[in-house]
Amino acid sequence: MTEPTHTPAQDLHTELTAERDHLAASRAALHAMRMRAEQMYAAGHTVAGDPFAAEMLGIALARRVAELADSQTTPLFFGRLDLDGATVADDTGAEHGEVVRGRFYVGRRHVSDDAGEPMVLDWRAPLSRTFYRASASARLGVTTRRRFGFNDGRLTSFEDERLSLGQELGSASRLLTEEIERPRVGPMRDIVATIQPEQDELVRAPLEVSICVQGAPGTGKTAVGLHRAAFLLYLHRERLRRSGVLIVGPNSAFLGYIAAVLPALGELEVAQSTIDEVIARGPARGADGATSQVIKHDARMAEVLRRALWAKVTRPEGPIQVSDGSYRWRVDAGVLARIVDDVRREGLPYALGRDRVRARVVALLQLQAESRAGESPTEAWQRRMGRSKPVAEFLDGCWPAATPERLLWELLSDARRLAAAAGGLLTDAEQAALVWAKPARTPRSARWSAADMVLLDELAGLIERPASLGHVILDEAQDLSPMQCRAIARRTPHGSVTVLGDLAQGTSPWAAADWADTMAHLGKPDAGIVPLTTGFRVPHVVVELANRLLPFLGVNVPGGVSLRHDGELTITAVDDLTTAVVAEVRRAGQQPGSIGVIAPDALAAGLRDALTAAGETPGVEVGGPLAVVPATVAKGLEYDHVVVVEPAVIVGAEERGLHRLYVVLTRAVSRLSILHTEPLPVALTV
Numbered sequence: 305m306t307e308p309t310h311t312p313a314q315d316l317h318t319e320l321t322a323e324r325d326h327l328a329a330s331r332a333a334l335h336a337m338r339m340r341a342e343q344m345y346a347a348g349h350t351v352a353g354d355p356f357a358a359e360m361l362g363i364a365l366a367r368r369v370a371e372l373a374d375s376q377t378t379p380l381f382f383g384r385l386d387l388d389g390a391t392v393a394d395d396t397g398a399e400h401g402e403v404v405r406g407r408f409y410v411g412r413r414h415v416s417d418d419a420g421e422p423m424v425l426d427w428r429a430p431l432s433r434t435f436y437r438a439s440a441s442a443r444l445g446v447t448t449r450r451r452f453g454f455n456d457g458r459l460t461s462f463e464d465e466r467l468s469l470g471q472e473l474g475s476a477s478r479l480l481t482e483e484i485e486r487p488r489v490g491p492m493r494d495i496v497a498t499i500q501p502e503q504d505e506l507v508r509a510p511l512e513v514s515i516c517v518q519g520a521p522g523t524g525k526t527a528v529g530l531h532r533a534a535f536l537l538y539l540h541r542e543r544l545r546r547s548g549v550l551i552v553g554p555n556s557a558f559l560g561y562i563a564a565v566l567p568a569l570g571e572l573e574v575a576q577s578t579i580d581e582v583i584a585r586g587p588a589r590g591a592d593g594a595t596s597q598v599i600k601h602d603a604r605m606a607e608v609l610r611r612a613l614w615a616k617v618t619r620p621e622g623p624i625q626v627s628d629g630s631y632r633w634r635v636d637a638g639v640l641a642r643i644v645d646d647v648r649r650e651g652l653p654y655a656l657g658r659d660r661v662r663a664r665v666v667a668l669l670q671l672q673a674e675s676r677a678g679e680s681p682t683e684a685w686q687r688r689m690g691r692s693k694p695v696a697e698f699l700d701g702c703w704p705a706a707t708p709e710r711l712l713w714e715l716l717s718d719a720r721r722l723a724a725a726a727g728g729l730l731t732d733a734e735q736a737a738l739v740w741a742k743p744a745r746t747p748r749s750a751r752w753s754a755a756d757m758v759l760l761d762e763l764a765g766l767i768e769r770p771a772s773l774g775h776v777i778l779d780e781a782q783d784l785s786p787m788q789c790r791a792i793a794r795r796t797p798h799g800s801v802t803v804l805g806d807l808a809q810g811t812s813p814w815a816a817a818d819w820a821d822t823m824a825h826l827g828k829p830d831a832g833i834v835p836l837t838t839g840f841r842v843p844h845v846v847v848e849l850a851n852r853l854l855p856f857l858g859v860n861v862p863g864g865v866s867l868r869h870d871g872e873l874t875i876t877a878v879d880d881l882t883t884a885v886v887a888e889v890r891r892a893g894q895q896p897g898s899i900g901v902i903a904p905d906a907l908a909a910g911l912r913d914a915l916t917a918a919g920e921t922p923g924v925e926v927g928g929p930l931a932v933v934p935a936t937v938a939k940g941l942e943y944d945h946v947v948v949v950e951p952a953v954i955v956g957a958e959e960r961g962l963h964r965l966y967v968v969l970t971r972a973v974s975r976l977s978i979l980h981t982e983p984l985p986v987a988l989t990v
């Protein structure tokens with residue numbers, strides 16, 4: 305492998321001018337595409353056949369116009385490929401033999417000229433794959449890969465790797481380094497220009513494939529998940545628009561931080577929620593004790609609920625007799641029992657089963673009516689029979705209608721009912737912890753807790769099957785409980801999942817210790833587990849400090865390595881925390897970038913007030929210049945300068961406090977200052 309040769313200044317100038325010309329021409333072409341789309345939008349109603357078609361066409365064209373919006377500050381392309389024979393892969397990654405030569409620009413979206421010739425290739429197009437994957441040893445038909453540097457939308461530099469001459473920069477790329485080390489002010493940005501080969505492999509994995517990524521802090525898991533969503537939507541737009549793509553993140557601060565990435569990539573329709581929002585059936589107004597909460601999230605509850613629901617189905621005791629004008633039809637108890645048994649064996653969701661039993665009974669009544677009258681009864685007749693009192697009473701007796709709320713209310717209000725469902729599964733003490741001390745009088749008046757929502761969702765899934773989503777991306781998935789995983793599994797029986805997380809960052813009481821368990825609860829036990837170890841956020845010195853905690857975290861994960869060798873770490877024992885935090889924030893403010901003061905939850909509000917009183921202005925939004933962040937919401941976030949306050953209190957505040965500290969220490973992009981009055985946690989000092 306050789307170092308890239310340098311281009312003489314004069315040639316450099318000529319080349320830069322040519323590249324800027326191509327950029328200007330591409331912008332003009334994009335503008336023309338948008339004009340054409342706007343004209344079509346304006347004329348849409350005249351070509352559509354009917355009002356519905358006109359509306360659909362209008363929506364599609366408006367979307368197209370929005371997708372073609374140009375932003376002067378976002379570079380239209382960031383790379384160039386010179387090809388002497390690249391083999392294009394199809395959607396699945398399989399090569400289909402078309403050999404391509406010539407020059408191609410790679411950017412955020414496809415731009416073509418009037419004749420339809422590509423001026424910029426979408427980064428997700430099959431040919432663009434070579435931009436991310438080619439290396440000197442496997443150059444995939446690439447002779448030269450060029451990366452462009454931009455400043456405020458203006459093309460200012462480029463960097464070549466002549467792969468055909470064995471030149472390759474890898475992580476020594478100046479443009480990659482600049483991108484990684486740039487100050488993090490504002491919301492999270494996309495990484496399309498610098499996706500690394502190991503990340504690209506995950507981003508472009510086929511839609512059918514579920515994957516689980518175990519990655520150390522800052523290895524780009526969130527970035528990979530977001531780019532994977534954009535990639536899948538590009539390849540399977542119509543299918544996924546119908547079925548939906550969902551991103552699940554740990555909290556609303558995190559979702560706010562990542563919210564701008566997909567729109568910047570032209571993807572405006574991906575739902576982004578917390579797991580609680582996904583399963584909410586109304587506001588959670590109740591609270592759980594620590595013990596009952598953990599039991600409710602335990603996978604055994606699924607079986608308790610299943611038993612409780614299906615215990616409602618009983619064998620019919622007598623026959624049905626239905627009057628129909630001057631006739632009277634009859635179905636014997638034995639026949640009814642067989643129907644109930646058969647339908648149970650079919651394994652349908654409860655409500656569908658009930659409908660099917662009703663339909664079978666009506667079919668038997670219909671047979672009798674047909675043999676008597678010689679003609680088929682109408683649908684109205686069938687509905688009348690299905691709703692007739694004897695049929696309704698039979699159904700209410702042996703397959704009663706059920707709602708999640710009523711069932712759970714019955715279980716949590718009544719120790720005997722719970723015991724009947726939980727016998728052999730939950731201990732007596734566990735059952736006692738679940739039953740309400742003061743039962744709600746009706747299901748409607750129950751004050752459901754967040755953990756109850758998980759149980760209600762499980763019941764709802766037993767009663768009626770939810771629609772299947774096309775793809776779900778689960779970020780910080782190590783914190784999902786078995787029951788929460790099941791909630792996602794129910795929503796993806798025909799879809800796939802991308803699971804992103806770090807076992808070392810598990811802070812929930814049910815945090816995963818082994819990805820195989822999580823994937824089994826998600827219904828994808830065969831998914832591969834892929835490690836990511838190269839860190840793009842946390843500087844080397846800080847990674848080293850955080851890695852000291854790993855042996856104490858009880859998980860088996862590969863340690864991270866940092867691409868960043870800059871960075872600064874200070875640990876200071878202070879007398880007065882508030883004074884020290886204010887002084888540290890002032891010192892940090894002398895450098896560009898965002899500042900995050902991460903404090904024990906109990907201290908956060910006081911520090912925010914103290915900073916405000918001192919004339920600093922901590923904001924609440926993530927991505928602002930200064931934020932005071934309670935330790936429990938810092939997950940997934942990052943700041944150029946992180947001030948960690950009182951690590952020992954963070955550790956002592958919760959059961960998995962050491963894991964929390966690991967999360968908190970790994971939020972820093974450039975500088976980490978630790979301020980403490982209490983002795984540091986032992987794990988940090990060994």
Ligand SMILES: Nc1ncnc2c1ncn2[C@@H]1O[C@H](COP(=O)(O)OP(=O)(O)OP(=O)(O)O)[C@@H](O)[C@H]1O
Binds near residue numbers: 493
């Ligand atoms: N290939 C890349 N090029 C440039 N920046 C990158 C790349 N990959 C990741 N980054 C940046 O590194 C930072 C960390 O990425 P990200 O938040 O996705 O990591 P993570 O693995 O989800 O971290 P954590 O587990 O700590 O939440 C982000 O600022 C992201 O933009």
